[in-house]
Amino acid sequence: MQTGTMSTRPAPAVRVRPGQAVEIAERVHWIGVLDPDLRSFDIVLSTANGTTYNSYVVRGDKGVAVIDTVKEAFAPEFFQRLESVCSYDEITTIVINHLEPDHSGALPELMKRAPQAHVYLSSRAPMMFKALLKSTDVTPSAFTLVKTGSRLDLGGRTLAFYQTPFLHWPDTQCTYVPELGLLFSGDVFGCHFCDDRLFNDKVGDFGFSFEYYYAHIMRPFRQHVLAGLEQLEPLDLQLIAPAHGPVLRQNPRRYVQRYRELATARLNDQAVGEKTLLIFYISAYGATRRMAEAIATGAEEEEGVRVSLYDLEVGDVSPFIDLIETADGIAVGSPTINGDATKPVWDLLSSLHTIHVRGKLGAAFGSFGWSGEAVAMMEDRLKGLRLHVPFEGLRLKLVPTEEELAQCQELGRKLARHLVTPPGELFAEAT
Amino acid sequence: MPKAKVTFEDIGVTITVPAGTRLIEVSERVGAAITYGCREGECGTCLTQVISGGEHLAEPSVLEDQVLKDMFAPRGHRLACQAQVLDGDVVVKPA
Numbered sequence: 001m002q003t004g005t006m007s008t009r010p011a012p013a014v015r016v017r018p019g020q021a022v023e024i025a026e027r028v029h030w031i032g033v034l035d036p037d038l039r040s041f042d043i044v045l046s047t048a049n050g051t052t053y054n055s056y057v058v059r060g061d062k063g064v065a066v067i068d069t070v071k072e073a074f075a076p077e078f079f080q081r082l083e084s085v086c087s088y089d090e091i092t093t094i095v096i097n098h099l100e101p102d103h104s105g106a107l108p109e110l111m112k113r114a115p116q117a118h119v120y121l122s123s124r125a126p127m128m129f130k131a132l133l134k135s136t137d138v139t140p141s142a143f144t145l146v147k148t149g150s151r152l153d154l155g156g157r158t159l160a161f162y163q164t165p166f167l168h169w170p171d172t173q174c175t176y177v178p179e180l181g182l183l184f185s186g187d188v189f190g191c192h193f194c195d196d197r198l199f200n201d202k203v204g205d206f207g208f209s210f211e212y213y214y215a216h217i218m219r220p221f222r223q224h225v226l227a228g229l230e231q232l233e234p235l236d237l238q239l240i241a242p243a244h245g246p247v248l249r250q251n252p253r254r255y256v257q258r259y260r261e262l263a264t265a266r267l268n269d270q271a272v273g274e275k276t277l278l279i280f281y282i283s284a285y286g287a288t289r290r291m292a293e294a295i296a297t298g299a300e301e302e303e304g305v306r307v308s309l310y311d312l313e314v315g316d317v318s319p320f321i322d323l324i325e326t327a328d329g330i331a332v333g334s335p336t337i338n339g340d341a342t343k344p345v346w347d348l349l350s351s352l353h354t355i356h357v358r359g360k361l362g363a364a365f366g367s368f369g370w371s372g373e374a375v376a377m378m379e380d381r382l383k384g385l386r387l388h389v390p391f392e393g394l395r396l397k398l399v400p401t402e403e404e405l406a407q408c409q410e411l412g413r414k415l416a417r418h419l420v421t422p423p424g425e426l427f428a429e430a431t
Numbered sequence: 432m433p434k435a436k437v438t439f440e441d442i443g444v445t446i447t448v449p450a451g452t453r454l455i456e457v458s459e460r461v462g463a464a465i466t467y468g469c470r471e472g473e474c475g476t477c478l479t480q481v482i483s484g485g486e487h488l489a490e491p492s493v494l495e496d497q498v499l500k501d502m503f504a505p506r507g508h509r510l511a512c513q514a515q516v517l518d519g520d521v522v523v524k525p526a
Binding site for chain 1: 459460464466468470474475476478498501502503526
């Protein structure tokens with residue numbers, strides 16, 4: 001494990017004080033704000049002890065850069081802290097790593113106070129930037145779009161940009177100061193945790209918050225996390241300064257490694273070189289179950305496909321989410337009850353937004369008594385999640401006959417064959 | 432049905448697709464690194480550089496033209512979720 005000079009030098013004990021910036025490296029200050037009373041972030045995230053909105057100032061010989069801002073409601077405190085380390089007319093550069101309102105809320109006001117400052121945004125950001133400013137009286141006088149490879153010389157302090165799309169917005173980027181091995185990582189490696197001791201070696205235990213943040217914010221973009229890590233891992237990382245939570249100065253690389261562990265597929269060690277098809281079902285009288293078993297039997301005939309069968313009647317769907325994350329395809333079966341699919345199926349299908357499912361193979365099936373709407377409803381949901389649903393779902397009335405079970409087996413075969421067919425050939429088939 | 436060939440330069444994959452296929456449909460299936468968000472031509476996330484064969488893509492709609500303008504897209508760039516392949520050979524890579 002790499003240990004940098006930042007992590008070996010004696011760590012100063014500091015506490016965030018009103019109106020005072022905190023030095024985190026030579027000529028670099030934290031000018032963020034604490035939000036200790038927050039308990040629910042963006043509706044969907046909970047936090048036991050608030051969060052921080054981290055912003056930073058980098059002072060070079062030729063210019064001063066502000067990296068990110070804070071939520072609008074905290075702007076006065078942010079500006080007070082900024083004023084403790086620089087004046088507005090010194091600011092040459094504003095970098096926004098990610099335009100979400102918790103980081104860009106004070107940007108319009110900062111642009112007013114420092115109109116000469118040049119704004120640097122990800123090349124994916126201009127439309128969001130325009131939308132952000134439309135309800136203000138600020139017109140962007142000068143801004144530049146940057147991507148991986150773009151650099152900016154502040155004089156003794158360089159800003160090097162790394163575009164990391166979907167960590168966790170399309171516009172996300174990280175900004176690196178090579179002279180210090182300092183990464184302003186935006187939301188990456190961040191967490192909702194508020195502690196005025198600020199540094200990871202001084203604050204309370206935030207391990208849970210770090211994992212929780214990854215699970216809810218980054219996990220849906222697992223492939224993008226891996227792509228982002230390919231860019232960030234080779235960097236000399238002495239200090240990571242994220243946009244939320246503690247500044248990571250002690251053993252910063254450990255947090256990068258943890259992202260790698262969390263983003264690495266779990267099922268791969270069981271099904272190396274094979275495609276995986278998961279079949280989920282719930283069944284009132286055993287008919288939908290027989291369909292599921294027949295689909296599995298058909299799919300297993302195909303070489304190179306690992307098939308698994310699960311009964312959703314066990315109730316808790318959360319273990320299945322982990323499985324689906326690394327699977328290549330899923331088939332979901334439910335009977336129709338009162339014109340709808342059953343609750344366990346909806347519990348499963350409404351939990352998939354926390355993982356990446358786009359482009360996976362999907363299929364639906366089910367037995368019914370009178371009407372049989374469930375299959376089409378499940379199909380719509382799978383398509384809405386942008387799974388690829390190439391085969392019409394199978395709906396059968398009451399107990400399947402041998403002939404109908406053969407149809408189920410054929411669906412299983414088609415699904416499995418689809419999984420092992422190279423994409424180019426699939427398109428050729430479509431012609 | 433007329434066919435076209437699309438090459439994703441970043442991963443070195445060429446595949447044959449039916450005319451009318453949108454670039455994004457192909458890219459997500461072959462694992463090219465074109466990122467995308469809305470797939471509706473609004474967010475501009477799937478900006479793609481057309482290396483060659485741009486004439487084999489359907490003309491951009493008014494909506495796509497506007498988004499390309501708002502994104503400050505250089506010449507030879509298209510939105511993968513909007514651009515339909517018509518025929519011939521097209522070579523693209525993520526912008």
